[in-house]
Amino acid sequence: MRILVVEDEKKIAEFIRRGLKEEGYAVDMAHDGEEGLFLAKTNDYDLVLLDLMLPKLDGLTLCKKLKGAKIKTPVIMLTAKNTVKEKVMGLDSGADDYLTKPFAFEELLARIRAMLRKKDARTPTKLKAADLELDLLTHKVIRGSREIELTTKEFSLLEYLMRNEGTIVTRTMISEHVWDIDFDTFTNVIDVYINYLRNKVDSGSKKKLIHTVRGRGYILKEE
Numbered sequence: 526m527r528i529l530v531v532e533d534e535k536k537i538a539e540f541i542r543r544g545l546k547e548e549g550y551a552v553d554m555a556h557d558g559e560e561g562l563f564l565a566k567t568n569d570y571d572l573v574l575l576d577l578m579l580p581k582l583d584g585l586t587l588c589k590k591l592k593g594a595k596i597k598t599p600v601i602m603l604t605a606k607n608t609v610k611e612k613v614m615g616l617d618s619g620a621d622d623y624l625t626k627p628f629a630f631e632e633l634l635a636r637i638r639a640m641l642r643k644k645d646a647r648t649p650t651k652l653k654a655a656d657l658e659l660d661l662l663t664h665k666v667i668r669g670s671r672e673i674e675l676t677t678k679e680f681s682l683l684e685y686l687m688r689n690e691g692t693i694v695t696r697t698m699i700s701e702h703v704w705d706i707d708f709d710t711f712t713n714v715i716d717v718y719i720n721y722l723r724n725k726v727d728s729g730s731k732k733k734l735i736h737t738v739r740g741r742g743y744i745l746k747e748e
């Protein structure tokens with residue numbers, strides 16, 4: 526899951542970025558409205574966290590422009606003032622939810638999870654493929670009766686593969702949803718992580734779930 530954070534206050538931006546990365550999200554940052562709009566239009570984000578008061582282009586205008594450009598990425602608006610007028614303006618501009626600053630990080634995480642669930646209504650809190658089960662809330666991964674320990678990056682990659690079960694995902698798709706903008710597409714990092722996952726998820730099980738599709742990418746499916 527890749528999130529764009531548009532926030533000009535450096536301290537808050539850094540607090541959000543660090544917290545989201547710890548949870549395994551890929552995070553890109555924009556520090557003004559114009560940069561935020563540019564990134565949101567050029568990358569395929571799963572969610573945008575948008576501050577209301579921003580230099581160059583304010584959050585309301587940015588949100589309207591996004592929706593006007595038919596970009597369906599859900600937006601959570603971060604507002605400093607908790608007034609009805611601001612909330613109404615935010616929702617009118619096309620924001621899907623709002624959160625008043627200061628907020629507890631746990632609440633932000635809960636809102637993000639709720640939004641990502643809503644975005645993909647087929648996604649319950651657990652993803653299942655054959656005897657593999659991934660719990661999005663507790664981050665527990667189980668294959669048969671065996672619990673699998675994954676790093677946050679491995680977890681994000683497996684989550685992405687499972688959300689796309691039965692569909693080929695290319696390295697570009699993986700890099701766009703699991704890594705952030707600083708990712709160097711010319712490295713073999715994705716292949717390395719796929720191998721880590723294979724060792725943890727597939728080895729020891731008769732049925733292999735993670736398959737390479739030569740020249741195209743990867744697919745998670747039962748054979």
Ligand code: CA
Nearest residue numbers: 533576578579
């Ligand atoms: Ca601000």
